[in-house]
Amino acid sequence: MYGLGIAKGMIVTFKHLFRKPFTVQYPEEVVPRGSRFRGYEFTWYEDRCTGCxxxxxxxxLGTINIVTHPEGDPKQGMDYAIDIFDIDTGRCMFCGLCVEACPYEAIQAGGPLDDATYDFESLYRDKHKLTEMAQEHLHGHDFTYPNGKQAPQPDEKPLHIGLPVERDRTR
Ligand code: SF4
Ligand code: SF4
Structure with a gap:
């Protein structure tokens, strides 16, 4: 019948006219992401890292490169000072095994999503760049780590991590 297609099309249009839109005004609005989302960058927190x-x-993939040296008094207990901590995120497949393996929650999945680049070299992140990214994340999220736990405020003494932390296995 002539006009039937137009009528059907208008019905579909009207049905959607009063529905809540699925789209959001990115980048002003961001769709909430689940805690198991694996598309993020990493953030690394030097104050939590023992260099283990x-x-x-x-x-x-051998994406993480760490160089440490022992420091401290052998009678009081030795630590490792971190000389180099690099992640070549250009080679990373975001499997999250490093996050799972870290006993101190020093490396966490969570960070910027909008850091696409034409400069391949910038995907190689040294400890200074990683610390900058970690600070940006904490300042933008009320000093909450990506895993939802509270981080120390800037005027508080950095955490001294002596023992592996209890993991929340649902994350
Ligand atoms: S997410 Fe996987 S590939 Fe990327 S640095 Fe961690 S362990 Fe390596
Ligand atoms: S596993 Fe965690 S604590 Fe150990 S070197 Fe890696 S980020 Fe640091």
Missing amino acids: ASCAKYCP
Whole structure:
């Protein structure tokens, strides 16, 4: 029948006219993402990191590079000072094994999503760049880590992490 197609089309149009839109005004609005979302960048928190290198050992692509040296008084207990902590995110497949392997929650999945670049070199992040990204994340999220736990405020003493932290396995 002549006009039937137009009528059907208008019915569909009117049905959607009063529905809540699925789209959001990105980048002003961002769709909430689940806690198991794996598309994020990493953030790394130097104050939590002991330099144990578990993350680097578990990375199947050898993307994380760590160099440390022992420091402290052998009588009081030694620590590792972190000389180099690099992540070559251009090679990373975001499997999250490094995040799982870290006993201190020093490396976490969560960070910027909008950092596409034409400059391949900028995907190589050293500890200074990673710290800058971590600080940006904390300042933009009321000093909450990506895993939802509270981070120390800037005027508080940085956390001294002596023991592995209890993991929330639902994340
Ligand atoms: S997410 Fe996977 S590939 Fe990327 S750095 Fe971690 S362990 Fe390596
Ligand atoms: S596993 Fe965690 S604590 Fe150990 S070196 Fe990697 S980020 Fe640091």
